[in-house]
Amino acid sequence: MKAAIISGLNSLDVKTVPVPQTEPGSVMIKVHSCAICGSDIRIFRTGNHRVKYPAIIGHEISGEVIEIGEGVSRFKIGDKIALGADVPCGQCSWCLNGMGNCCDENYAVGYQFQGGFAEKCLIKPMVVQYGPICHIPDRVSMEQASLAEPLACCINGFERVEFKAGKSVLVIGAGPIGLLLSQTARAFGSSITMLYDNDPQRLKNSHIGRPDYVIESSADLIKEVQEITAGKGVDVVFVACASGQAQKLSLKLVAKRGSVNFFGGLAKTADDIAISSNDIHYKEIYVTGSHGSTPVQHEQAMTLIAASRIDVGQLITHRYSLDDIAEAFEIVEKRNGLKVVINP
Ligand SMILES: [Zn+2]
Numbered sequence: 213m214k215a216a217i218i219s220g221l222n223s224l225d226v227k228t229v230p231v232p233q234t235e236p237g238s239v240m241i242k243v244h245s246c247a248i249c250g251s252d253i254r255i256f257r258t259g260n261h262r263v264k265y266p267a268i269i270g271h272e273i274s275g276e277v278i279e280i281g282e283g284v285s286r287f288k289i290g291d292k293i294a295l296g297a298d299v300p301c302g303q304c305s306w307c308l309n310g311m312g313n314c315c316d317e318n319y320a321v322g323y324q325f326q327g328g329f330a331e332k333c334l335i336k337p338m339v340v341q342y343g344p345i346c347h348i349p350d351r352v353s354m355e356q357a358s359l360a361e362p363l364a365c366c367i368n369g370f371e372r373v374e375f376k377a378g379k380s381v382l383v384i385g386a387g388p389i390g391l392l393l394s395q396t397a398r399a400f401g402s403s404i405t406m407l408y409d410n411d412p413q414r415l416k417n418s419h420i421g422r423p424d425y426v427i428e429s430s431a432d433l434i435k436e437v438q439e440i441t442a443g444k445g446v447d448v449v450f451v452a453c454a455s456g457q458a459q460k461l462s463l464k465l466v467a468k469r470g471s472v473n474f475f476g477g478l479a480k481t482a483d484d485i486a487i488s489s490n491d492i493h494y495k496e497i498y499v500t501g502s503h504g505s506t507p508v509q510h511e512q513a514m515t516l517i518a519a520s521r522i523d524v525g526q527l528i529t530h531r532y533s534l535d536d537i538a539e540a541f542e543i544v545e546k547r548n549g550l551k552v553v554i555n556p
């Protein structure tokens with residue numbers, strides 16, 4: 213089969229490799245779509261200790277079941293399924309308590325397990341048993357289904373801030389995740405949704421996030437947010453960019469007893485940031501983080517997509533065949549598009 217093989221930092225080649233053998237408990241899919249995630253670019257450029265070379269990465273996957281290993285009853289040949297990233301080990305206390313994304317083993321599709329930048333993908337028994345795999349409803353296209361994974365991560369963010377309808381939301385960062393968070397805020401009943409980015413280019417597509425307010429200039433962001441929220445600040449701020457500055461700023465923008473969510477991680481090499489603990493203290497702020505998602509959230513994401521509550525399709529700006537994956541990576545890296553999908 214054809215696959216995009218990462219054999220070291222900055223080394224990506226499309227090669228013909230042997231098709232992995234289906235084993236008991238496993239499932240083989242023909243990959244229809246695999247969207248590129250920012251984390252795929254990070255693996256390609258800076259590596260990840262969970263990815264061993266040669267590797268096939270990509271975790272925003274949809275496809276059709278073409279082979280079934282002995283003992284699998286959950287799927288049958290011809291099923292259309294979507295995969296997420298984080299795979300609970302199924303054994304540890306985190307996983308047993310529904311917190312598979314916090315598992316110490318941190319297993320993930322496209323990391324320890326083969327990913328979707330290939331014509332076929334063998335889904336290993338542990339992933340079949342515990343992983344984020346859901347059936348794709350007829351009304352959802354294969355490309356849309358591949359984006360259930362990033363949407364699941366957004367749902368996790370809303371759970372971490374214990375979001376309730378009627379709260380105001382500010383999303384900092386208008387990349388694909390920022391736009392999805394903004395759409396999700398609307399879908400979950402936010403009173404006001406604001407979207408901010410200091411890069412005007414990024415705001416070209418702001419309408420996809422369906423915000424009530426798009427805020428462009430960074431100079432008077434605090435003032436502008438105060439004006440919009442009648443001086444109270446925002447109930448929930450999502451920081452959907454890899455910026456320590458934005459994380460610091462979020463504490464100035466959030467309302468009393470409001471929540472901030474550090475959705476985007478900072479680079480491994482970034483220094484720790486100093487934040488105002490007195491803001492947290494006097495404003496009684498909830499500072500939360502979120503990373504990844506659980507199989508349940510993946511399922512919820514698919515439900516929201518099927519019900520057209522969230523339009524993930526609007527985020528897809530580019531489509532490429534597997535042969536042109538290097539060009540596709542470049543589009544994502546240079547931020548020349550939103551979601552870029554590989555259709556092998
Ligand atoms: Zn992803």
Ligand SMILES: [Zn+2]
Nearest residue numbers: 301304307315
């Ligand atoms: Zn675990």
